[in-house]
Amino acid sequence: MSTTIVGGGNMGEALLAGLSSSDVTVVEQSSSRASYLSSRYGVPVSELEPAVSKADTVFLVVKPYHVAALLDSIAGHVRPGQLIVSAVGGTPTGSIEARLPGAPAVVRSMPNLPVSVGAGTIAISGGRHATSEDLDRVRAMLAPLGRVVEVAESQLDAVTALSGGGPAYFALLAEAMIDAGVLAGLPRPLAEELVLATAAGAGRMLGSPDADPAALRAAVCSPGGTTITAIHELESRALRASVMAAVVAARDRSIEMGR
C-alpha cells in the first residue's frame, strides 16, 4: 500500500516519522524543506500530480488556507478506491468532498505532534462516502503512531482544541515552570533538566491504563505542605477556568475556520 503525504511541515514531518517504515512519498512545495525530509527520512519527494495518482492513500497536511487550491490541483488525479485522509484543521469532510470528483472516500483526522514518537493521539471520522472498511484501513495504518479513536465529525472541533493543540499547552506549562525555577533561584540548565524529567515522569504515570490525574495530584499534596501552597496560588489565579476558556475558544476558532 503506497501513501503520499502532501505538505511536509510540522505535522507532515511528524506523520512521516511515524510512518517511515511504510511506502511513503512526500510532496512539499518548499525545496529546502523537501531536501531535508528526503535526506532525514530516506523517502522520495515527488511532484504533486504523479504522487497523488499512484497513491492508495493521500494525506492532506497543509494549512487550512491552502487546502482549496490543493484540492483543485489534485481533482483531476484522484481515482476511485483511493483514500483521502485529511489532517487539515477546521476543514469538514463535506468541503473536501465538494472539490473532488465522484464519491471520494474522505476521512478527516486530528493527530497531534507526538505521532512522531509513536505516542500520538489521533481522532478520525469518516465522510459521506467513507466505508467502515476505509476507517479500518486508516485505523490500521495509524495504529503504530499512537492511540486512534473514532469520533463523530461534530466532535472534531473540540478534539482539535483538546488533543490536537494539547502538546502546546503542556509545553507552555513546562516553559513557565522552567522560568519559575529560575525565579526561585536555580540555574536555567538545572531548572530545564528538572522540569523536563518531571514532565516525562508525570507523563508516564498519566499514560498508564488506570491513571487518575486527581489522585496523582492529591498524592503529591502533603497536608499543609509546599505543593498545596502552590496549587492554592494557581487556583486563586483561575488556572482551571483559564484552561477551560482556552479550549472552548480554540474549539470555536476551529468551527469558524470551517465556515
Ligand SMILES: NC(=O)C1=CN([C@@H]2O[C@H](COP(=O)(O)OP(=O)(O)OC[C@H]3O[C@@H](n4cnc5c(N)ncnc54)[C@H](OP(=O)(O)O)[C@@H]3O)[C@@H](O)[C@H]2O)C=CC1
Ligand atoms: N502542527 C500541529 O501540531 C498540527 C497541525 N495540524 C494540521 O496540519 C496542517 C499542517 O500544519 P503544520 O504542519 O503545522 O503547517 P506547516 O506550515 O508547518 O506545514 C505545511 C506545509 O505544507 C506546504 N504546502 C502548502 N501547500 C502545499 C502544496 N500544494 N503542495 C505541497 N506542499 C504544500 C507548506 O509550504 P509553505 O510553507 O511554503 O506554505 C508547508 O511546508 C494544518 O492544517 C494544521 O491544522 C493538525 C494537528 C496538529
Ligand SMILES: O=C(O)[C@@H]1CCC=N1
Ligand atoms: O493550531 C492549529 O490550528 C493546529 C490544529 C491543532 C494543532 N495545530
